[in-house]
Amino acid sequence: MLSGLGLWRDRFDAARLPLAAEAVDMSGRKSKQAACVLAASIAAFALLAGCEQKNTYVPPPPPKVTVAPPVERAVTRYLEATGNAAAVNTANLVARVNGFVESIDYQDGELVKKGKLLFTIEPEPYELKLKEAKAAVESARATRTQTQAEYQRQADLMVSGTNTQARLDTATANRDTAIANLDQAEFNEKIAAINYGYTHVTAPFDGVVSARKVSVGAYVGGGASPTVLSSIVQIAPIYVNFNVSERDVLEVRAEIRRRGLTPQDLKKVPVEVGLQDEQGYPHKGTLDYAAPEVDASTGTLMARAILANKDGALLPGMFVRVRVPMSKQENALLVPDVAVGTDQGGRYVLVVGKDNVVEQRNVTVGQLDGDLRVISKGLAPGDRVVVNGMLRAVPGQKVDPQTAESKPPAPAGKS
Secondary structure, three states: OHHHHHHHHHHHHHHHHHHHHHHHHHHHHHHHHHHHHHHHHHHHHHHHHHHHHHOOOOOOOOOEEEEEOOEEEEEEEEEEEEEEEEEOOEEEEEEOOOEEEEEEOOOOOOEEOOOOEEEEEOOHHHHHHHHHHHHHHHHHHHHHHHHHHHHHHHHHHHHHOOOOHHHHHHHHHHHHHHHHHHHHHHHHHHHHHHHHHHOEEEOOOOEEEOOOOOOOOOEEOOOOOOEEEEEEEOOOOEEEEEEEEHHHHHHHHHHHHHHOOOHHHHOOOEEEEEEOOOOOOOEEEEEEEEOOOOEOOOOEEEEEEEEOOOOOOOOOOOEEEEEEEEEEEEEEEEEEHHHOEEEOOEEEEEEEOHHHEEEEEEOEEEEEEOOEEEEEEOOOOOOEEEEEOHHHOOOOOEOEEEEOOOOOOOOHHHO
16 A cells, blocks of 8 residues: 555656756746846847937027128218198189180190280170270370360460450360370270280290180180189299108207308208109209298198209109208218118117127117118117128027128218
8 A cells, every 4th residue: 555655656756857847947948038138128228328329409500690880971961851742833714704715725734835825715896895995095185185275275365364264164174074084095995905815815824734624615704703714833843842840840940050041041951852753862952931830730840942843753742752951970870771670669770799699779760871771879880780681680699690891871862
């Protein structure tokens, strides 16, 4: 019995040994696999660490912008305004006598000289009335001569004592009546001559005649108000009316006192005018009038210039730009007008300062001189102003400034 149990135990141990050996072998394999995984993880970590060092962020280089110092030179200061052209003379041509229009002696829109015949209104009746008035004058003159002779005769008889006072008084009355009748006849002749002259409507001054408002054969002058035949407008010379702000008026008055100008000198002050589609101010004239008071409702003073306008470029009613030279400003600073920006704080320029950092500099601007803008306040001669690449220049950020020469301003007359 015992020998049987021993036999079974030996068999069980013999069977367990291969299983144990297999287990030990599998455990070794797992350990090797774990070691391989650990080594691979360490290698991957080292690789990632190496990649992180190679991809470190490098900031881009500062953007390039073009900078230039302000142009420093003398400029003429101008008072600038807007206004309208106005005719020196304009008139409606009306029928001052009644009758039928016999002829129209001009072309619509024609430039005519003073005295040019424009309309003829049935002159025959008025010509006859003039002849009748002249005949009446001759008759009255003959009567006056006769009565004057009669008076003289009666006066001589009175001296000799062969006449009565009654006859002399009658001769005196007849003479005085004849003189009065002659005066009346002469007045009637003048009226008849004037009415006859009204039958020929002529140009009262040089100008352009508008389109006719009546036709040949039309009856005119028969109503309560005169019939308008046409109108005429003088365009040479021509006025330019403009308004000056109260602040500019104070500045102008101060300049007048400084220069010691008289009211007559003011009429010699040059005025330059330009149309909307013109470059600069090609039309020249002089100051003609300034109102004696400031309009309290608008705070402006009305002024007027007169221009020869020989080429007829300006027409009454046209909108114009006006400038009047005031004084010469020495050592003015100018920058390209495109370099001046605008925001809620006003006008500004971008300046590259220390360490090439952009600064937004608020400035006070003056007039435009060519394509350059006068900077009255806020810039120094040595400042580096961004003139190109403004969109790349951010205030507070660095830039790579490229120096360029500032373009000199165009002549003031071409601005």
